[in-house]
Amino acid sequence: MNKYFLNYLDELESESxxxxxxxxxxFQNPVILFSGGKDSIVLTHLAKKAFFPSKIPFALMxxxxxxxxxxxxxxxxxxxxxxxxxxxxxxxxxxxxxGRIAEEKGKNATRNALQITTLLDTIETNKIDCAIGGxxxxxxxxRAKERFFSHRDEFGQWDPKNQRPELWNLFNGKHFQGxxxxxxxxxxxxxxxxxxxIKREGIQIPSLYYAHEREVVWRNDSWIPNSExxxxxxxxxxxxxxxxxxxxxxxxxxxxxxxEADTLEKIVQEVAAMRNxxxxxxxxxxxxxxxxxxxxxxxxx
Amino acid sequence: xxxxNSQLLRxxxxxxxxxxxxxxxxxxxxxxxxxxxxQLEAITNTSINKGHDGVDxxxxxxxxxxxxxxxxxxxxxxRYFTTPKRKFIIADTPGHIQYTRNMVTGASTANAAIILIDxxxxxxxxxxxxxxxxxxxxxxxxxVCINKMDLVDFxxxxxxxxxAQFEEFSSKLLVKDIRFIPISxxxxxxxxxxxxxxxxxxxxLLLYTLETIHISSDINKVDARFPVQxxxxxxxAEYPDYRGYAGRVASGVFRKGDEITVMPSGFTSKIKTIDxxxxxxxxxxxxxxxxxxxxxxxxxxxxxxxxxxxxxAEASQDIEVMLCWLTxxxxxxxxxxTIRHTSNEQKAIIKEIVYKIDINxxxxxxxxxxxxxxxxxxxxxxxxxxxxxxxxxxxxITGSIILIDDDTNETVxxxxxx
Numbered sequence: 001m002n003k004y005f006l007n008y009l010d011e012l013e014s015e016s017x018x019x020x021x022x023x024x025x026x027f028q029n030p031v032i033l034f035s036g037g038k039d040s041i042v043l044t045h046l047a048k049k050a051f052f053p054s055k056i057p058f059a060l061m062x063x064x065x066x067x068x069x070x071x072x073x074x075x076x077x078x079x080x081x082x083x084x085x086x087x088x089x090x091x092x093x094x095x096x097x098x099g100r101i102a103e104e105k106g107k108n109a110t111r112n113a114l115q116i117t118t119l120l121d122t123i124e125t126n127k128i129d130c131a132i133g134g135x136x137x138x139x140x141x142x143r144a145k146e147r148f149f150s151h152r153d154e155f156g157q158w159d160p161k162n163q164r165p166e167l168w169n170l171f172n173g174k175h176f177q178g179x180x181x182x183x184x185x186x187x188x189x190x191x192x193x194x195x196x197x198i199k200r201e202g203i204q205i206p207s208l209y210y211a212h213e214r215e216v217v218w219r220n221d222s223w224i225p226n227s228e229x230x231x232x233x234x235x236x237x238x239x240x241x242x243x244x245x246x247x248x249x250x251x252x253x254x255x256x257x258x259x260e261a262d263t264l265e266k267i268v269q270e271v272a273a274m275r276n277x278x279x280x281x282x283x284x285x286x287x288x289x290x291x292x293x294x295x296x297x298x299x300x301x
Numbered sequence: 302x303x304x305x306n307s308q309l310l311r312x313x314x315x316x317x318x319x320x321x322x323x324x325x326x327x328x329x330x331x332x333x334x335x336x337x338x339x340q341l342e343a344i345t346n347t348s349i350n351k352g353h354d355g356v357d358x359x360x361x362x363x364x365x366x367x368x369x370x371x372x373x374x375x376x377x378x379x380r381y382f383t384t385p386k387r388k389f390i391i392a393d394t395p396g397h398i399q400y401t402r403n404m405v406t407g408a409s410t411a412n413a414a415i416i417l418i419d420x421x422x423x424x425x426x427x428x429x430x431x432x433x434x435x436x437x438x439x440x441x442x443x444x445v446c447i448n449k450m451d452l453v454d455f456x457x458x459x460x461x462x463x464x465a466q467f468e469e470f471s472s473k474l475l476v477k478d479i480r481f482i483p484i485s486x487x488x489x490x491x492x493x494x495x496x497x498x499x500x501x502x503x504x505x506l507l508l509y510t511l512e513t514i515h516i517s518s519d520i521n522k523v524d525a526r527f528p529v530q531x532x533x534x535x536x537x538a539e540y541p542d543y544r545g546y547a548g549r550v551a552s553g554v555f556r557k558g559d560e561i562t563v564m565p566s567g568f569t570s571k572i573k574t575i576d577x578x579x580x581x582x583x584x585x586x587x588x589x590x591x592x593x594x595x596x597x598x599x600x601x602x603x604x605x606x607x608x609x610x611x612x613x614a615e616a617s618q619d620i621e622v623m624l625c626w627l628t629x630x631x632x633x634x635x636x637x638x639t640i641r642h643t644s645n646e647q648k649a650i651i652k653e654i655v656y657k658i659d660i661n662x663x664x665x666x667x668x669x670x671x672x673x674x675x676x677x678x679x680x681x682x683x684x685x686x687x688x689x690x691x692x693x694x695x696x697x698i699t700g701s702i703i704l705i706d707d708d709t710n711e712t713v714x715x716x717x718x719x
Contacts, residue, residue, distance in 0.1 A: 004517070004520075004522060004554060004586040005306075005308070005517060006308075006586075006588065006589065007304055007305055007306065007307055007308065008304070008307050008308055008309035008387070008388040009304050010589075011308075011309045011588060012309070013590075014549060014588055014589050014590040015588070015590075017549075017590035018530070018549040018590050021530040021531050021547050021548070021590070022530065022644075024531055025530055025531045025603055025644065048578065049577070049578045050547070050590070051533060051547075052533075052576070052577070052578040052592070053533070053535045053537070053539070053540045053543055053545075053576075054533050054534070054535040054537075055535070055537075137379045137381070138380075138381045144378040144379055144380065145376045145377070145378050145379075160376065161376070163376065164711060164712045165402055165403075165405075165406045165627050165712050165715070166406060166712075167405065167406055167409040167410075167701070167703060167712075167715045168409045168410060168697065168698065168701045169410075169549070169698065170641050170642075170643075170701065170702070170703045172641065172703065172705055172710070172711075172712045174639070174705055174710040175710060176710065187379070188379070188381070188390055190381045190383070190388075192383065193388070196304055200304065274337070276337050276338050276339045277337045277339055277340060
């Protein structure tokens with residue numbers, strides 16, 4: 001084999017590190033959008049590599065809907081401590097209390113769409129000019145068209161038909177006052193790449209990704225965890241199931257899959273054999289065929 | 302797949318409207334089992350609703366709402382699939398609207414290009430455009446797929462005719478490696494599985510070709526170039542005096558102990574360490590992201606380039622480029638733009654448009670001086686300070702530039718240094 005051979009995972013890692021360093025060089029006040037999910041964890045891990053032996057020069061920013069898995073929050077707080085980074089939290093509850101947004105009503109009400117206002121408000125209040133996200137192009141069809149450096153106008157909106165062309169590795173992060181950028185360093189990674197990387201690097205992830213027993217309800221074709229935020233209908237029953245989560249979002253919308261995969265080895269094997277997309281268990285994406293694009297245009301992650 | 306010996310291949314697909322590009326991508330993804338069941342279910346439902354016969358694989362590549370409504374592709378979309386041999390990134394570029402802008406974008410990072418030709422129509426103007434852009438952007442490998450062979454009864458003489466047409470035209474282009482494959486994307490012939498309808502074709506199948514094209518030697522291993530992105534200075538108790546230069550090796554190989562020169566200052570030193578979080582490396586090569594420390598304490602900052610002392614880049618304020626204009630507003634004569642080249646940024650003026658290229662005939666138009674969207678020209682540019690350049694033909698990273706309009710902050714042009 002060629003002596004100067006970089007395998008695909010190393011090449012993806014190198015590309016992401018390059019992008020993170022460009023962010024640091026081109027923006028005044030960048031943050032990492034941190035959800036507690038595997039993608040933002042990998043992103044944080046990559047940022048550590050990019051600036052070693054310096055600390056990660058970005059704050060982590062979390063939009064807290066209040067509808068969290070407790071495991072996510074304790075994981076976040078521990079990571080912030082270990083990495084020695086600053087944490088910025090925007091609370092959806094604050095936006096509701098201020099009357100900026102109103103809660104959805106009914107059984108399927110979530111705070112998913114409400115996050116957009118809190119996210120944009122937090123970006124504005126903290127004068128953030130670049131929010132680094134863990135979005136991947138393989139996740140969803142509108143994300144397939146996303147740039148590494150993605151411009152947002154002064155209203156935080158994305159205009160997919162009018163994106164800046166992105167050539168070679170020359171990224172243009174120039175913007176006017178009040179505008180900001182979303183940057184996606186792991187654009188070219190797939191779900192499988194993320195898992196292989198987590199396994200290879202031995203990256204810590206929340207226990208929710210591993211198979212565990214949990215009280216769940218069958219709703220919208222997936223196992224939704226029972227929680228204080230879930231309104232059960234009279235005919236809905238709860239079951240105790242061994243499940244794990246493929247993605248992590250709000251506890252109200254994140255469906256689990258039945259699984260025995262309780263180690264990284266088993267998860268990688270399971271993901272490789274999966275015949276459904278990971279967001280198939282996310283009821284936020286099921287609302288319409290263009291649910292993601294519609295939210296992204298408004299300023300969603 | 303084994304991660305340790307599996308490579309990444311980026312390819313772009315170019316085709317005219319209706320020559321089956323979306324179907325081909327759908328076919329590659331479907332036959333390589335990269336389409337998930339919920340995605341297949343969704344496009345099966347749409348196919349039924351639209352009244353198509355069978356599953357329309359082309360629907361898989363529809364993305365944005367407007368695209369689905371209008372049945373066209375507006376923007377470059379990126380798709381991914383993996384086989385036991387390689388991971389693939391497809392830059393799927395639309396065939397018509399803003400074709401040059403989008404194809405140039407997709408081509409800029411591609412190792413290979415698939416150019417689709419409808420067997421019934423042979424080489425048409427769009428084919429020539431696509432081949433020209435692929436050669437202009439120096440995509441190392443071009444795979445010409447002669448598609449819809451099912452509609453010409455899988456006849457060898459028709460295939461031979463199209464190949465001859467293409468070769469006659471492409472002899473004028475600078476392409477290192479061109480291959481031809483007769484396929485039917487609709488039926489799957491010669492895409493992943495060998496066609497039973499074309500026993501006369503014994504060459505490589507499309508997927509096999511993508512899996513086995515030799516790409517390691519496409520990267521320039523000779524000219525060591527390291528554009529500095531940022532300086533790492535922890536100033537911590539553990540690393541009080543650490544000063545590292547972070548960047549991605551653009552080309553060539555750097556080794557510990559190498560005699561280097563920092564451009565443009567001209568200061569010389571030796572490489573003390575090549576650092577990553579996992580520890581020191583003996584060498585670094587393209588496209589690795591590393592941090593380099595030097596034996597001597599010399600001033601190095603973003604925009605500088607570390608090169609080996611016996612092989613320097615050219616420092617020049619006057620550069621000749623092949624320029625693609627990417628925006629609706631025409632180029633403003635003698636006005637300033639921001640030019641970005643590696644991590645370096647300067648102001649620049651377009652001094653002269655030497656000639657425009659008629660992209661259909663490949664002839665030069667020396668009297669046309671106005672640059673509009675999708676135009677390609679040769680231009681002379683002058684910058685406020687020297688850029689540290691190589692020719693694009695030798696180095697796609699240190700040989701490329703973009704221009705940014707300071708009034709709008711838009712990226713308005715892409716250039717390849719002649």
